[in-house]
Amino acid sequence: MSQSEEQQWKLLLLEALVKERREDAQQVIEEVYPYDLANWYGELGATEQERLLRYLDHERLADVIEELELEQQLEVLRRLDVEHAGHVMDLMENDDLADILEELPKEEVDRLLSGMRQDEALIVRNLLTYPAETAGRLMTNRFIWVTDESTIGETIEKMRDYIEYSETINYVYVVNQLSQLVGVISYRDLILASNDERIADVMDRKVISVSSETDQEDVAKMFERYDLVSLPVVEGDVLVGLITVDDALDVLREEANEDIEKLSASGKSIDFDTKPWVAATRRLPWLILLLFIGLVSGSIISQFEETLSKVVALAFFMPMIAGMTGNTGTQSLAVVVRGLITREVDKKVVTRLIMRELRVGLIIGVTCGILIAIIAYVWQGDPILGLVVGSSLIITLIFGTLAGTIIPLILHRLNIDPAIASGPLITTLNDILSLLVYFGIATAFISRLM
Amino acid sequence: MSQSEEQQWKLLLLEALVKERREDAQQVIEEVYPYDLANWYGELGATEQERLLRYLDHERLADVIEELELEQQLEVLRRLDVEHAGHVMDLMENDDLADILEELPKEEVDRLLSGMRQDEALIVRNLLTYPAETAGRLMTNRFIWVTDESTIGETIEKMRDYIEYSETINYVYVVNQLSQLVGVISYRDLILASNDERIADVMDRKVISVSSETDQEDVAKMFERYDLVSLPVVEGDVLVGLITVDDALDVLREEANEDIEKLSASGKSIDFDTKPWVAATRRLPWLILLLFIGLVSGSIISQFEETLSKVVALAFFMPMIAGMTGNTGTQSLAVVVRGLITREVDKKVVTRLIMRELRVGLIIGVTCGILIAIIAYVWQGDPILGLVVGSSLIITLIFGTLAGTIIPLILHRLNIDPAIASGPLITTLNDILSLLVYFGIATAFISRLM
Numbered sequence: 064m065s066q067s068e069e070q071q072w073k074l075l076l077l078e079a080l081v082k083e084r085r086e087d088a089q090q091v092i093e094e095v096y097p098y099d100l101a102n103w104y105g106e107l108g109a110t111e112q113e114r115l116l117r118y119l120d121h122e123r124l125a126d127v128i129e130e131l132e133l134e135q136q137l138e139v140l141r142r143l144d145v146e147h148a149g150h151v152m153d154l155m156e157n158d159d160l161a162d163i164l165e166e167l168p169k170e171e172v173d174r175l176l177s178g179m180r181q182d183e184a185l186i187v188r189n190l191l192t193y194p195a196e197t198a199g200r201l202m203t204n205r206f207i208w209v210t211d212e213s214t215i216g217e218t219i220e221k222m223r224d225y226i227e228y229s230e231t232i233n234y235v236y237v238v239n240q241l242s243q244l245v246g247v248i249s250y251r252d253l254i255l256a257s258n259d260e261r262i263a264d265v266m267d268r269k270v271i272s273v274s275s276e277t278d279q280e281d282v283a284k285m286f287e288r289y290d291l292v293s294l295p296v297v298e299g300d301v302l303v304g305l306i307t308v309d310d311a312l313d314v315l316r317e318e319a320n321e322d323i324e325k326l327s328a329s330g331k332s333i334d335f336d337t338k339p340w341v342a343a344t345r346r347l348p349w350l351i352l353l354l355f356i357g358l359v360s361g362s363i364i365s366q367f368e369e370t371l372s373k374v375v376a377l378a379f380f381m382p383m384i385a386g387m388t389g390n391t392g393t394q395s396l397a398v399v400v401r402g403l404i405t406r407e408v409d410k411k412v413v414t415r416l417i418m419r420e421l422r423v424g425l426i427i428g429v430t431c432g433i434l435i436a437i438i439a440y441v442w443q444g445d446p447i448l449g450l451v452v453g454s455s456l457i458i459t460l461i462f463g464t465l466a467g468t469i470i471p472l473i474l475h476r477l478n479i480d481p482a483i484a485s486g487p488l489i490t491t492l493n494d495i496l497s498l499l500v501y502f503g504i505a506t507a508f509i510s511r512l513m
Numbered sequence: 514m515s516q517s518e519e520q521q522w523k524l525l526l527l528e529a530l531v532k533e534r535r536e537d538a539q540q541v542i543e544e545v546y547p548y549d550l551a552n553w554y555g556e557l558g559a560t561e562q563e564r565l566l567r568y569l570d571h572e573r574l575a576d577v578i579e580e581l582e583l584e585q586q587l588e589v590l591r592r593l594d595v596e597h598a599g600h601v602m603d604l605m606e607n608d609d610l611a612d613i614l615e616e617l618p619k620e621e622v623d624r625l626l627s628g629m630r631q632d633e634a635l636i637v638r639n640l641l642t643y644p645a646e647t648a649g650r651l652m653t654n655r656f657i658w659v660t661d662e663s664t665i666g667e668t669i670e671k672m673r674d675y676i677e678y679s680e681t682i683n684y685v686y687v688v689n690q691l692s693q694l695v696g697v698i699s700y701r702d703l704i705l706a707s708n709d710e711r712i713a714d715v716m717d718r719k720v721i722s723v724s725s726e727t728d729q730e731d732v733a734k735m736f737e738r739y740d741l742v743s744l745p746v747v748e749g750d751v752l753v754g755l756i757t758v759d760d761a762l763d764v765l766r767e768e769a770n771e772d773i774e775k776l777s778a779s780g781k782s783i784d785f786d787t788k789p790w791v792a793a794t795r796r797l798p799w800l801i802l803l804l805f806i807g808l809v810s811g812s813i814i815s816q817f818e819e820t821l822s823k824v825v826a827l828a829f830f831m832p833m834i835a836g837m838t839g840n841t842g843t844q845s846l847a848v849v850v851r852g853l854i855t856r857e858v859d860k861k862v863v864t865r866l867i868m869r870e871l872r873v874g875l876i877i878g879v880t881c882g883i884l885i886a887i888i889a890y891v892w893q894g895d896p897i898l899g900l901v902v903g904s905s906l907i908i909t910l911i912f913g914t915l916a917g918t919i920i921p922l923i924l925h926r927l928n929i930d931p932a933i934a935s936g937p938l939i940t941t942l943n944d945i946l947s948l949l950v951y952f953g954i955a956t957a958f959i960s961r962l963m
Contacts, residue, residue, distance in 0.1 A: 094719070096721075096738075096739055098738040098739060130738075219704055222701070222704065222705070223705060233683040233700060233701075233742070250683060250700040250701055250704060251672070251683075251700055253704060254669055254672065254700060254703060254704055255672070255673055269544070271546075283762075286762060287759075287762050287763070287766065288546075288548040288580075289546055289548055290759040292683075292742050292758060308742060308758050308762075309737075309740040311762065312733075312736060312737050312758075312761065312762065312765060313737070315762060315765045315766060315769070316737065316765060316769075319765070319766075319769030319772070319773075320851055322769070322773060323769075323772060323773060323776065323847050323850075323851055324847070326773065326776055326777060326847070326936075327776060327843045327844050327846065327847030327936070328840065328843075328844060329843075329844035329845075329847045329848055334848070334851075334852060335848075335852045335862060335865070335866050335869075337869075338869075339869050339870075339872035339873045339876065340872075340876065342848075342869065342873050343872075343873045343876035343877050343880075346841070346844050346873070346877060347876075347877060347880060347881075349840075350837065350840060350841065350877060350881060351880075351881065351884065353836065353837065353840055354833065354837060354881055354884065354885065357832060357833030357834075357836045357837060358833055358888065360832040360833060360836075361829035361830055361831075361832065361833055362829070364828050364829050364831075364832070365826070365829045368825055368826075371825055371828055372822065372825045375818055375821055375822045376815070376818075378814050378821055378828055378831075379811035379812070379814050379815045380811055381811075381814075381828075381831065381832070382807060382810040382811065382814070382831065382832070382835055382944050382948065383804065383807030383808055383810060383811055384807075385832055385835075385836075386803065386807045386810070386835075386839075386937075386940065386941055386944055387800065387803065387804060387807060389836075389839075389937075389940070390778065390799075390800060390803055390937040390940070390941075391796070391800065393777045393778070393779075393936065393937060394777050394778060394779035394796050395779075396777065397773050397774065397776070397777030397779045398779055398784070398785075398792075400773075401770055401773055401784075402784060402785045412785060415785070416785050419785075419787075419788075419789050419792065420789075422789035422790075422793075423789045423792050423793045423796070426789065426790065426793035426797075427793050427796060427797060427800060430793075430797060430801075431797075431800060431801065431804055434801065434804065435804065438808065486776075486777070486843065486936065487836075487839075487840040487843060490836065490839070490840070490940075491836055491840075494832050494836055498832065
């Protein structure tokens with residue numbers, strides 16, 4: 064669908080909603096995608112929103128809700144009466160529904176679930192028992208499985224029966240008498256086999272699966288590595304669910320956002336809709352911590368008050384040295400944080416990485432150090448000042464690069480949430496380090512600087 | 514496959530390679546995944562690497578090469594003679610192959626392509642004509658299409674013929690006499706239809722496609738939004754190729770890395786294997802630019818030399834104010850850069866976002882400003898100094914937040930590569946801004962500060 068087509072559909076829908084023409088609206092609804100409807104929903108007035116919800120049948124409404132932002136999802140479910148909401152929730156992906164319900168107080172969850180079919184409600188309750196961000200929470204039970212004693216004909220029969228119910232994935236999973244996952248067969252192979260063959264003779268016994276406790280980041284990695292479109296979830300060897308590739312795409316996006324939150328210490332407010340007050344309170348704890356660390360810089364400078372008051376020109380280079388050390392630390396940090404995702408790290412990799420960054424720090428330090436020494440000399444006409452500034456920058460850039468590399472690696476090793484190694488924290492720590500080095504060297508040369 | 518199983522297979526393979534036991538090695542090769550073989554390949558000695566390449570059949574070798582890092586891919590292709598390399602390249606995904614060849618000089622591309630089947634070489638050459646990071650470069654021609662006049666039976670017949678050749682995707686695309694894309698049918702629906710039905714009667718006419726020039730980021734977005742597993746590529750309406758979901762996963766990862774490179778100005782070195790010299794030269798241009806901008810801070814301070822030499826205590830708060838302004842700018846920048854990916858921005862969204870960040874800046878500024886005013890007063894015993902530091906921080910935090918919001922939005926609007934709005938650049942610009950405000954206010958109050 065091109066953008067201009069999209070605009071046309073949108074206008075047609077809007078017109079139909081304003082004029083309360085149910086049939087016209089439903090014609091548009093038929094033609095466009097749930098994502099688009101969800102996108103337009105937010106832009107409608109309250110009356111039109113209410114009409115749109117009324118015109119959507121249960122199934123379509125379930126699809127649209129899945130595409131809405133969390134706040135809107137809650138709002139829509141609250142607008143519907145319990146029975147209507149229940150019918151819609153029956154048709155939603157259970158993992159998406161669990162993510163929504165998790166945000167609600169227990170009484171409201173119970174109220175909403177009471178409108179659902181009992182078996183569906185039970186499945187959702189079960190999903191909610193898995194910790195967030197694990198394979199168990201991503202899985203659906205809407206997929207087709209057969210026992211290894213079935214024939215191809217029976218399998219196709221079962222597919223016909225469950226077709227409305229199952230997600231459009233492309234494999235049938237095979238279990239034995241004990242419900243243990245033993246194989247997989249693609250729809251393609253099903254088409255090509257003859258009806259009386261036994262599944263056990265045609266299926267692929269090499270099937271990749273994950274346990275339900277697996278972290279979602281590892282789940283996404285497996286989709287990437289093995290080019291999967293679906294991944295069965297097991298407990299022991301028993302098949303309990305299936306994760307589809309659309310969840311892996313969402314997880315990749317989420318994990319990338321988390322890394323960026325780490326690097327920028329912005330907290331969980333990487334979106335445009337968070338209220339100012341909420342966004343501010345998420346960012347403030349970091350900023351206040353950094354404010355106090357920044358004061359440490361101040362007290363270091365105050366220790367060197369005598370040096371500084373004798374040679375005020377030292378202050379000119381202070382922000383540059385501190386800034387450069389922070390920048391180089393952030394660069395290394397970014398490399399490490401991203402690298403830790405795609406790579407397993409053992410001792411060999413860590414050692415090689417630290418040696419690499421040491422060399423990078425050396426090259427960067429020497430280049431920038433010599434450059435600034437010349438500039439400082441030319442600007443202030445003092446060769447010793449040039450020497451002090453230049454040698455300080457060499458040292459601080461090497462240490463800054465190493466700090467940006469080693470600190471996140473240590474945190475990773477200690478299994479501490481690497482969010483602590485956020486970009487601004489590294490920057491601020493590097494500030495302190497650079498001021499110590501700079502004023503240390505300057506004080507040593509103070510008699511020659513005056 | 515669990516980690517301990519993986520270790521066992523790895524050891525078995527290593528032993529077989531060291532003892533030159535071809536059959537044992539091939540048994541392991543059968544059991545494990547190309548990704549694992551690629552992973553282990555890098556850890557082998559040169560002799561064992563050479564043996565592994567020899568033991569792999571063409572098809573398996575093609576799969577393994579696709580999983581290697583770029584440098585290793587080039588090395589492996591160069592190790593094979595032209596004929597052997599040609600057979601392997603015939604079996605590789607054409608889009609992956611194009612990505613490799615792009616890195617080579619023209620003569621080497623010609624030499625390698627000369628070993629391939631003519632038709633395959635032609636397809637690769639054609640792919641190379643599309644700009645990098647567009648839909649055209651991601652597409653494969655290994656998929657199944659039929660004309661809208663075919664029957665279900667004929668379609669299944671065609672699938673049987675091309676099964677080895679086509680990727681394991683799950684739709685058959687339908688074109689008309691003019692090769693224009695007119696519909697799609699899932700393998701699932703093929704299974705459920707009867708053999709003599711016409712494709713045109715069964716197919717779904719609502720089919721999402723992209724043009725070959727579409728940016729890869731938009732391609733990935735479509736996979737996310739519409740939960741696709743494959744996406745046909747058209748020129749005019751003519752079907753020219755197909756993009757599969759594994760490419761979308763790779764693009765998402767790539768684009769996230771690019772954002773992080775922007776925020777950290779680390780350049781394209783977000784991996785552990787880049788040589789120190791290469792990594793350093795990628796980071797240096799930014800650092801040198803930032804060094805010169807940092808000198809601007811210095812010259813601002815030198816303008817206020819008189820103020821500073823009268824009240825040296827002003828220097829104590831300099832790094833804190835500059836750092837905090839940089840931090841708050843980076844936080845806003847991260848929100849905007851990430852938000853621009855998932856959201857279409859129109860005037861309304863931009864205005865709302867700027868107003869939101871203005872409010873966030875106000876809340877953050879007032880909180881931190883009051884806090885630091887009290888601290889400065891208690892520490893230095895001077896209420897006017899507290900007032901100067903506190904009011905400066907309020908103002909710089911508000912401006913810092915706005916700068917981190919507005920600068921990337923303007924660059925985005927001007928279609929300028931937002932890499933320019935990197936985190937360190939915003940930080941350094943905010944440094945300058947904060948020093949101007951701080952010393953400006955301090956100079957105004959200088960008579961009361963002494």
